[in-house]
Amino acid sequence: MATESKNTDLPELSIVQQWFHSVVTHPEGIEQGVNSSKALDLIPMSRNDLEHMVTRSEKVSAHDRMNIYANAYYARLIECLGESYPVMKRTLGEEAFNGFCFAYLQEYPSTSYTLGHLGDNFERFLTDTRPDADDPQLGWPDLLIDLARLEWTILQVFDGPGIEKTTTLQLTDLQAIKPDQWLSVKLQLVPCLELLALHYPLNEYYTDARQQSDDTKIDIPEAKQTFLAITRRDYIVRRHEISSVQYILLSALKSGHTLGDALERAAARSSLNDEALANELQHWFREWVEFSFF
């Protein structure tokens, strides 16, 4: 920055800081940043006046010096997104992935104090910009969008509230419920449990992409509706593949429906008779309670 001795007309530091931020983060570069209405409102100047504000060095102009910060700003954000979406990055390759990221950051600039929110709208961005929105058939864009959902969900489950320091469902809680109350009981799912309905079976693909070395080829799976329950136990994110009926049942419980309502919804989608479905339900709930879904 220029020192006061060189220019006594410099604006207040806070104004300079806001100006610097608006110029450096402008998606179209320093020149457009300097000429943007936001920057001009703060400090009216032309690109040629830049060196009145930012000192040049012997070899590097003020514009180039600022460009270093502008490049670094986007490079770091793209790097962060790459860490949030490692499998998508691997699938797309760095060039295409970074291209999405830069376009995304122009549409949804970072506004939070934490980079944990940086990818909040990535799935929405991909959905809004997909090139085949009018095509009812599933295609590779659906796979990408599914992947974005899966990876962001995993991240949210990892970062979000968990059950490591709380008590989950206990036998004594269940013993307090009278037999005729079960249909009207509301079972509370743990806060870290998320349910996903995907167009592609990405669970195994995700595991392979995370475990295999980068030069290992991993086949893209064929489209097939898949349901996942994702939760966290002992600070480890766990992914469980579930059936469509299980997905309906758990979704209803997660939405706050009574056990009776949830069972009614699930039963409507099950082809099993009561006897067989009851057997399945007993097995499911036993697993779910052991997996700390409740």
Next chain:
Amino acid sequence: MSEENVSRRDFSKLAVAAAAGLSAIGGTALAAEKKEGSKKKKKPFPVDPALLLSDPNVCKGLNICGGHGKGDHTCAGQAACATAAKHACTGHNECKGQGGCGGYPGQNACKEQGYCAVPLNKDAWKLARKQFEHIMKDMGKKVGSVPTA
């Protein structure tokens, strides 16, 4: 299943089954999971911890570090140092203004055919499509018709 069949369901029976499952706290599922987890622990750590200690925060593209870091370059602030390496001008070139990294894909003034690595291709979907075609070709399959954007 029709609505009529649904209404004939014995939901009390189903609820009893659910309750029975819930009451079996402390069964075998988690034990199986823990066993599987202990197996997984034997696999080598997927990331070399040394990488985390190898000066990852040097330069970071935030400073003028010409001549520093890896490679023979004079790219101010974009030296192939530490984590900036992926985004660096890697053609051993003198980058002028770091061009495309500021929003002009393919229009940067990097000398000697270098490239700026924050790849700002405006049509990422086309790049993605190309990548998918490449993957599917390797799998011996076709991606499908080219979407008209």
